[in-house]
Amino acid sequence: MILDALVAVFQPSILLYLLLGVGSGIIIGALPGLSATMAVALILPLTFGMDAAGAMLLLIGVYKGAIYGGSIPAILLRTPGTPASAAAVQDGYAFSERGESGRALGIATIASFIGGIISVIVVILIAPQLASFALRFSAPEFFLLAIFGLSIISTVSGSNMLKGIMVGLLGMLLATVGIDAITGVSRFTFGNINLLNGVSFIPAMIGLFALSEVLSNIESMRGVPMERQKVSKVIPSRSDLKAIFKTAGIGGLLGTFIGIIPGAGADIAAFVSYNFAKQTSKQQERVGTGVSEGIAAAESGNNGVTGGALIPMLTLGIPGDAVTAILIGALTIQGLQPGPLLFTNHRPLMYTIFIGMIMANVFMLILGLSSLKIFSRVLAIPKSVLTPIIFTLCVVGAFAINMNFFDVGIMMIFGILGYFMKKLDFPIAPAVLGMILGPMAESNFRRALIMSSGNYSVFFQSPISIVFILLTLASFLVPIIRNWREGRKLTESDTLVDEALA
Numbered sequence: 001m002i003l004d005a006l007v008a009v010f011q012p013s014i015l016l017y018l019l020l021g022v023g024s025g026i027i028i029g030a031l032p033g034l035s036a037t038m039a040v041a042l043i044l045p046l047t048f049g050m051d052a053a054g055a056m057l058l059l060i061g062v063y064k065g066a067i068y069g070g071s072i073p074a075i076l077l078r079t080p081g082t083p084a085s086a087a088a089v090q091d092g093y094a095f096s097e098r099g100e101s102g103r104a105l106g107i108a109t110i111a112s113f114i115g116g117i118i119s120v121i122v123v124i125l126i127a128p129q130l131a132s133f134a135l136r137f138s139a140p141e142f143f144l145l146a147i148f149g150l151s152i153i154s155t156v157s158g159s160n161m162l163k164g165i166m167v168g169l170l171g172m173l174l175a176t177v178g179i180d181a182i183t184g185v186s187r188f189t190f191g192n193i194n195l196l197n198g199v200s201f202i203p204a205m206i207g208l209f210a211l212s213e214v215l216s217n218i219e220s221m222r223g224v225p226m227e228r229q230k231v232s233k234v235i236p237s238r239s240d241l242k243a244i245f246k247t248a249g250i251g252g253l254l255g256t257f258i259g260i261i262p263g264a265g266a267d268i269a270a271f272v273s274y275n276f277a278k279q280t281s282k283q284q285e286r287v288g289t290g291v292s293e294g295i296a297a298a299e300s301g302n303n304g305v306t307g308g309a310l311i312p313m314l315t316l317g318i319p320g321d322a323v324t325a326i327l328i329g330a331l332t333i334q335g336l337q338p339g340p341l342l343f344t345n346h347r348p349l350m351y352t353i354f355i356g357m358i359m360a361n362v363f364m365l366i367l368g369l370s371s372l373k374i375f376s377r378v379l380a381i382p383k384s385v386l387t388p389i390i391f392t393l394c395v396v397g398a399f400a401i402n403m404n405f406f407d408v409g410i411m412m413i414f415g416i417l418g419y420f421m422k423k424l425d426f427p428i429a430p431a432v433l434g435m436i437l438g439p440m441a442e443s444n445f446r447r448a449l450i451m452s453s454g455n456y457s458v459f460f461q462s463p464i465s466i467v468f469i470l471l472t473l474a475s476f477l478v479p480i481i482r483n484w485r486e487g488r489k490l491t492e493s494d495t496l497v498d499e500a501l502a
């Protein structure tokens with residue numbers, strides 16, 4: 001399998017897809033305000049008509065490149081290109097203030113490579129075993145797995161749990177549009193034949209993540225380009241490399257295992273890794289003032305997620321983050337169903353993806369160290385030029401799916417919806433979880449009841465079901481307990497202040 005995958009990956013066309021994917025991802029990630037999710041959503045329409053291996057590796061290359069590319073403005077401008085790079089701002093910009101921006105970018109590049117490679121190794125070791133275990137699932141287990149995935153809405157919603165649940169329910173409601181998979185009855189189509197297959201997932205994702213960002217950028221559009229800094233000496237010194245390897249190795253492992261947790265995300269992994277490095281560093285008081293360990297920890301942590309988030313997506317069909325939710329759509333377009341059967345029916349493709357992920361990290365390293373001066377010039381593009389280009393790509397991408405202007409309308413509606421959701425502080429990720437996992441939960445719930453002749457005890461009969469029930473309860477209860485404790489601490493501190501004033 002590995003030899004066949006090597007042959008497949010080293011075809012000129014696949015290598016070109018990987019190179020273009022990583023390069024375009026770095027460019028989009030380097031533009032402040034444009035996320036990795038938006039990058040993948042924009043590139044997705046280009047994969048129509050491509051073979052499954054080329055399409056997935058192009059998108060994975062974009063994913064990895066965008067997460068890494070966010071470190072460029074974080075270091076040069078103190079403005080993270082993506083949320084995942086926010087943890088690198090403090091130490092990275094301190095290097096730039098000392099005139100060592102090239103050194104900081106080199107450290108970020110090496111750390112990103114190490115974190116990415118570690119995540120791929122973990123994926124190769126864990127994913128096939130987890131998929132083999134998942135083959136034991138039947139309808140009750142798949143239903144409870146989907147409910148567990150939906151319960152992560154409480155995690156990704158932060159302090160806005162109620163808003164997150166509302167958005168998640170909206171996503172589940174939208175997922176019921178179309179022909180019922182069990183009975184064949186048409187639901188909520190209002191006589192429109194374009195809705196018989198449901199709400200088109202890809203135009204909805206382009207609208208929620210890309211067009212909503214375009215509308216937000218219009219509000220803050222400025223024609224003045226950002227200030228450029230000189231980038232030189234990007235190859236890290238021997239002392240920097242010595243400091244990087246240990247920190248990046250631990251950060252990569254932390255990021256990978258945080259990525260496995262659905263809904264956690266690269267931004268959380270970056271801060272967890274950064275905090276761990278700060279607590280364990282011999283120069284703890286200097287972390288945050290411009291030391292290599294700070295950059296290495298943050299960038300290895302967020303790049304570790306790029307592999308970890310693929311594990312639940314490929315093995316269980318649950319998106320690890322918003323990007324992998326779009327990758328599920330990409331697999332579906334290719335006629336593939338994410339889940340354990342991928343490793344049974346399409347094992348050569350899985351190993352091709354694994355080897356391709358390694359090559360994506362290699363290309364990221366090569367492009368980063370050789371072309372940072374070029375990529376940093378992207379920061380000079382004014383939003384007044386960039387925003388119309390992105391809007392055009394959104395329209396073309398939505399239309400290209402089915403060659404249908406109805407999909408463009410869907411994209412527009414979801415773009416406006418996503419814009420107002422951001423304005424009103426409603427999280428977007430729960431809508432994606434609802435649209436993906438809603439049909440899985442509904443169909444398996446009904447199949448389980450058919451299997452048991454309507455006996456609800458079928459959901460409590462297997463050890464796997466019990467584990468998922470406990471995990472679901474923990475997912476809901478942990479954020480509630482955490483918010484309660486934080487509120488209690490604030491109340492106690494307010495009481496102490498009042499007593500002191502008295």
